[in-house]
Amino acid sequence: MRPPNGYQANSPTDAGKSTTNEDDGEETGVENSANRPVKRLLRDEEDEEEEERKTRFLDPQRACTRVTHTLKGHSRSISSIYFSPDGTKLSSSSADGVILIWKIILPDKKQRDRLSAQVEFLTKLMDGEEVESRQGINDLAWTPDSEYLVSGSDDHTIHVWAPSQSEMTTTTPIRKLVGHSHCVYCVKFNPIGTVLISGSFDETIKVWDFLGGKLLRTLPGHSEVVSCLDFSRDGSVIVSASFDGFIRMWDTTSGQCLKTMVVAQETNAPVTFITFTPNSRYLITCSLDSTVRIWDYRSKEGTVVKSYTGHSNVKYSIPARVVSLTSNDELDNTIGNDLVLMGSEDGSLYIWDLQSRELVSRKSSSHQDSIIGISIHPIDSSIFATAGIDKDPTIKICSLSLTPHHQPA
Numbered sequence: 001m002r003p004p005n006g007y008q009a010n011s012p013t014d015a016g017k018s019t020t021n022e023d024d025g026e027e028t029g030v031e032n033s034a035n036r037p038v039k040r041l042l043r044d045e046e047d048e049e050e051e052e053r054k055t056r057f058l059d060p061q062r063a064c065t066r067v068t069h070t071l072k073g074h075s076r077s078i079s080s081i082y083f084s085p086d087g088t089k090l091s092s093s094s095a096d097g098v099i100l101i102w103k104i105i106l107p108d109k110k111q112r113d114r115l116s117a118q119v120e121f122l123t124k125l126m127d128g129e130e131v132e133s134r135q136g137i138n139d140l141a142w143t144p145d146s147e148y149l150v151s152g153s154d155d156h157t158i159h160v161w162a163p164s165q166s167e168m169t170t171t172t173p174i175r176k177l178v179g180h181s182h183c184v185y186c187v188k189f190n191p192i193g194t195v196l197i198s199g200s201f202d203e204t205i206k207v208w209d210f211l212g213g214k215l216l217r218t219l220p221g222h223s224e225v226v227s228c229l230d231f232s233r234d235g236s237v238i239v240s241a242s243f244d245g246f247i248r249m250w251d252t253t254s255g256q257c258l259k260t261m262v263v264a265q266e267t268n269a270p271v272t273f274i275t276f277t278p279n280s281r282y283l284i285t286c287s288l289d290s291t292v293r294i295w296d297y298r299s300k301e302g303t304v305v306k307s308y309t310g311h312s313n314v315k316y317s318i319p320a321r322v323v324s325l326t327s328n329d330e331l332d333n334t335i336g337n338d339l340v341l342m343g344s345e346d347g348s349l350y351i352w353d354l355q356s357r358e359l360v361s362r363k364s365s366s367h368q369d370s371i372i373g374i375s376i377h378p379i380d381s382s383i384f385a386t387a388g389i390d391k392d393p394t395i396k397i398c399s400l401s402l403t404p405h406h407q408p409a
Contacts (some may be wrong), residue, residue, distance in 0.1 A: 068394045069119045074096055097126055097153070099140065139152045149163055160176075186229050199240060221238070245270060273285065289313075373385075
């Protein structure tokens with residue numbers, strides 16, 4: 001996401017909407033401090049069941065990434081990218097005031113080791129025909145059913161779109177939510193899509209009845225732009241963070257502030273990203289001191305249990321994403337056996353082992369500038385997208401290869 005202050009976007013370009021296959025892209029990884037390509041074995045069909053029974057973990061020390069597609073169409077810096085919850089679409093927003101949506105077609109499950117996803121341009125969303133009148137879009141959020149998309153923009157409003165009902169270009173949203181007095185910086189749905197929350201430069205959080213289109217309440221408390229928001233897994237708790245360096249937790253129903261935490265007391269670093277882990281037991285934050293932190297928020301003042309460094313993040317709101325390396329539900333209550341992915345202002349993609357905090361991979365991306373955004377495909381977590389800014393407002397679709405580590409039968 002683009003920064004709230006001092007932002008200078010690229011001038012418009014003539015880049016058109018296009019996709020580029022990059023099947024010959026270089027695949028690199030880090031294992032025992034040496035780069036090596038990783039290939040997955042092709043198994044006979046009759047052996048698959050036995051192999052899958054033996055496979056419990058995927059070894060994060062064998063993580064490799066490869067760019068498969070480059071998507072063009074934005075003329076200024078990209079601010080956010082998100083796959084739809086059903087995995088069939090990828091959306092991007094930009095300082096050019098345009099939302100672009102691509103159709104994602106996954107290969108057959110048995111062919112995913114060998115074939116990349118297909119990507120086709122689907123639709124373009126923008127408020128009005130005139131380029132000069134459009135204002136930048138800062139964030140996007142899909143409803144859980146993937147039917148509607150909301151955008152928060154510099155014109156102080158939230159727009160509601162219906163991409164599945166769109167033609168190639170749509171210039172009128174189906175609804176506008178008005179209430180903020182300054183730019184809307186972040187938006188988020190509760191898990192069932194009935195409540196929408198938004199954060200703004202006006203230093204407030206607004207809670208909306210999405211189905212009725214009405215403002216339910218305003219949550220004050222931050223003293224700088226509200227930069228990021230999330231809901232707990234059951235939707236009962238809202239977490240917010242701000243450039244004031246504070247995290248606040250709220251009761252969704254009453255609006256009562258339940259807890260306040262300081263991210264970095266020694267530096268008062270602005271917080272740019274926050275999310276609950278899937279089991280809602282921890283929080284993940286990114287801040288402008290080039291640090292990713294995992295929080296146990298249940299302690300009295302909140303405790304940082306893990307932190308990740310090495311990347312560069314002092315200017316932009318860059319999210320971190322967690323890729324799960326196991327589907328075993330028994331491990332749902334642990335933090336281990338996952339990877340943390342994050343872009344960096346040095347143009348590299350960083351991948352850490354969440355449990356050990358070791359840097360698994362640092363790959364120079366094909367972006368020509370900072371990696372401003374990253375989104376993990378909800379169905380096939382080996383697919384992810386990255387977004388660039390300024391010199392290179394493109395999206396890269398990437399594949400993440402993981403070599404199975406077999407446990408004894």
